[in-house]
Amino acid sequence: MTLVSQSLDVDINGAGSATLPAPARSSASTLAPRPRSDFVETGALKDLTRRGLSFLRAGYPLHFRGPAGTGKTTLALHVAAQLGRPVILISGDNELGTADLIGSQRGYHYRKVVDRFIHSVTKLEETANQQWTDHRLTTACREGYTLVYDEFTRSRPETHNVLLGVFEEKMLFLPAQAGRDHYIRVHPDFRAIFTSNPLEYAGVHSSQDALADRLATIDVDYPEREMEVAVAAARSGLPKAAAARIVDLVRAFRASENYVQTPTLRSSLMIARVAALEGYTVAADDPRFVQLCLDALESRVFSGSQAKLSERQERRTALLALVATHCPAAGAKPVRVRATPKAVESLA
Numbered sequence: 001m002t003l004v005s006q007s008l009d010v011d012i013n014g015a016g017s018a019t020l021p022a023p024a025r026s027s028a029s030t031l032a033p034r035p036r037s038d039f040v041e042t043g044a045l046k047d048l049t050r051r052g053l054s055f056l057r058a059g060y061p062l063h064f065r066g067p068a069g070t071g072k073t074t075l076a077l078h079v080a081a082q083l084g085r086p087v088i089l090i091s092g093d094n095e096l097g098t099a100d101l102i103g104s105q106r107g108y109h110y111r112k113v114v115d116r117f118i119h120s121v122t123k124l125e126e127t128a129n130q131q132w133t134d135h136r137l138t139t140a141c142r143e144g145y146t147l148v149y150d151e152f153t154r155s156r157p158e159t160h161n162v163l164l165g166v167f168e169e170k171m172l173f174l175p176a177q178a179g180r181d182h183y184i185r186v187h188p189d190f191r192a193i194f195t196s197n198p199l200e201y202a203g204v205h206s207s208q209d210a211l212a213d214r215l216a217t218i219d220v221d222y223p224e225r226e227m228e229v230a231v232a233a234a235r236s237g238l239p240k241a242a243a244a245r246i247v248d249l250v251r252a253f254r255a256s257e258n259y260v261q262t263p264t265l266r267s268s269l270m271i272a273r274v275a276a277l278e279g280y281t282v283a284a285d286d287p288r289f290v291q292l293c294l295d296a297l298e299s300r301v302f303s304g305s306q307a308k309l310s311e312r313q314e315r316r317t318a319l320l321a322l323v324a325t326h327c328p329a330a331g332a333k334p335v336r337v338r339a340t341p342k343a344v345e346s347l348a
Ligand SMILES: Nc1ncnc2c1ncn2[C@@H]1O[C@H](COP(=O)(O)OP(=O)(O)OP(=O)(O)O)[C@@H](O)[C@H]1O
Pocket: 038, 039, 040, 041, 045, 066, 067, 068, 069, 070, 071, 072, 073, 074, 075, 195, 197, 231, 235, 265, 266, 269
């Protein structure tokens, strides 16, 4: 009777991990970003991509900085995809600590012994041996992956001390529990792309000077009209003319500065996708469409209900005027739309 052993590591904190070669194990999963069919690539986006890649090729960590909804995360993943390496994604969070980036002692070791001839015969051995598990930064540095660190300023600045050595000395220093590796040399293919929003008012920290000084920062602004229309049309399935009406309405509202929360590309997308799915007419004489615009945009005018009624009425009148101007009623040839299977699918 031959017995073969098969090891299965189960991470008691929930992230199951496959057995990896010694010395380190990893709990990081990678992405292989591929362009989505409704990805829009305008000249401006190509230019940002080219500029970003030029820093990355020279070995600098890249940082896309800009307001919410300007397409930074999409752009970061698009640029990462051009590098052709597996991508590891991290989202900034106040609770994120150094151990979450580099690794920790964790895990519970099961050993399952299976009888090769009588498969119903198995033996389960349990040991409480903890072992070092690489986390996302360590895996990326060790294997030469691309790290995309989204909204990194949501994490506490001290969490990022470990990054300084990675970018300057190309070394990642590990704590003693990591075993024989006190540091690892960063793989030459390792690259990092950060995103942040300098205008976010809640839950962000200012970027540490030493880290900011090491990053090649490119500012990303609200997309130009052509891009916004193309994204709204591609992601909703609406005809371009109908998408353009919605985008012009949202852009005019943005330009009015009569809001507390900036209406972004997401507002255009929200209106376009719901209008397409529900088969509304993109025009001021379809009350359902007008109500949709109010629902999507009016909440951005006031925070909560503390505003005076007269003030609310005044702002609503201004918003309705914008709808009438940019989505004129039937006499001015409104664009009749129907939900396409693609739009329905993308809402799912
Ligand atoms: N090039 C593009 N093609 C298609 N859709 C896009 C493109 N760029 C952005 N979008 C869409 O626009 C929306 C906003 O983009 P994204 O989430 O990348 O912005 P962001 O700047 O990272 O926002 P936030 O700071 O709020 O996280 C998303 O729904 C995204 O899918």
